[in-house]
Amino acid sequence: MQIGLMLAVAWLFGYVMKRLNQPVVLGELLGGILLGSTGLGNISPDIYAAVFPIDNTISTSIDGLLKVGMLFFMFAAGLEINLVHFRQCKLIIASTSLLGGLLPFALGFGMVLLFPSLWGQTNRPMLLALFMGTALSISALPVIARILMDMQLIDTRIGITVMSSAMINDLIGWSLFAFILHDLEQGNSAGNIFSTVLLILTYAALILAIGQWLIQPLLRHVGFFRDWQGGLLTFLAMLIMLAAVGCGKNWHTRYFWGVFSRHSDRSKPRP
Numbered sequence: 001m002q003i004g005l006m007l008a009v010a011w012l013f014g015y016v017m018k019r020l021n022q023p024v025v026l027g028e029l030l031g032g033i034l035l036g037s038t039g040l041g042n043i044s045p046d047i048y049a050a051v052f053p054i055d056n057t058i059s060t061s062i063d064g065l066l067k068v069g070m071l072f073f074m075f076a077a078g079l080e081i082n083l084v085h086f087r088q089c090k091l092i093i094a095s096t097s098l099l100g101g102l103l104p105f106a107l108g109f110g111m112v113l114l115f116p117s118l119w120g121q122t123n124r125p126m127l128l129a130l131f132m133g134t135a136l137s138i139s140a141l142p143v144i145a146r147i148l149m150d151m152q153l154i155d156t157r158i159g160i161t162v163m164s165s166a167m168i169n170d171l172i173g174w175s176l177f178a179f180i181l182h183d184l185e186q187g188n189s190a191g192n193i194f195s196t197v198l199l200i201l202t203y204a205a206l207i208l209a210i211g212q213w214l215i216q217p218l219l220r221h222v223g224f225f226r227d228w229q230g231g232l233l234t235f236l237a238m239l240i241m242l243a244a245v246g247c248g249k250n251w252h253t254r255y256f257w258g259v260f261s262r263h264s265d266r267s268k269p270r271p
Contacts, residue, residue, distance in 0.1 A: 009035045025146035070142060075240050077145035085160040097165035101137045109133035131180050138173035139166040207243060
């Protein structure tokens with residue numbers, strides 16, 4: 001019932017946005033807010049509790065479904081990327097990433113220092129300023145991908161620029177976020193944080209290398225999948241799941257699998 005209701009509300013609000021010539025994902029986000037604790041939970045807590053009861057089994061199941069859906073969505077986003085555009089836009093991507101991260105960071109950082117009364121008493125205003133600046137500078141990569149796909153811009157020069165800049169911002173932002181949380185909780189050593197960032201970069205490079213030198217030639221030269229489209233889909237799903245095992249919660253490597261599958265044999269039907 002929960003999944004059916006969420007899909008129905010997402011479809012309804014997405015349809016309204018489409019009729020208004022807006023990205024469908026904006027309607028889906030709005031529908032989720034109204035259906036969730038912010039909307040329905042405040043308007044009618046009893047109905048909300050009846051529809052979304054506190055049940056660990058249900059929550060775990062839906063969370064797993066959402067994660068699998070996100071895996072395949074980010075893979076599909078990567079399928080739309082043209083690496084030729086990426087190589088042509090390196091300077092634009094770098095400058096967009098820099099300004100796109102610095103501006104919201106400066107706004108969040110300055111908001112805390114200029115208006116301290118809004119945040120109450122805090123013993124560490126500088127740390128709070130860093131927290132707010134970092135939180136605002138981190139992008140929502142899946143939402144950005146959906147907006148670009150809805151507007152049919154993801155495979156264009158501007159789409160490549162936006163997606164690549166968002167990935168760079170996220171890597172920098174989440175790394176900085178890890179340092180801030182370490183300062184707040186003292187739960188991890190700085191060495192562990194550095195090693196985590198290094199592992200992420202190494203794993204992304206490994207995915208790129210495997211995709212370029214192993215997966216692409218396999219899909220391009222082996223005719224095994226030509227008459228077995230279901231087998232091709234299963235093979236790609238296996239790669240996505242194996243990539244997810246290695247990268248944990250980092251969505252970017254799923255995206256990289258999509259990028260390199262996009263440049264496999266163009267004569268084969270796209271999954």
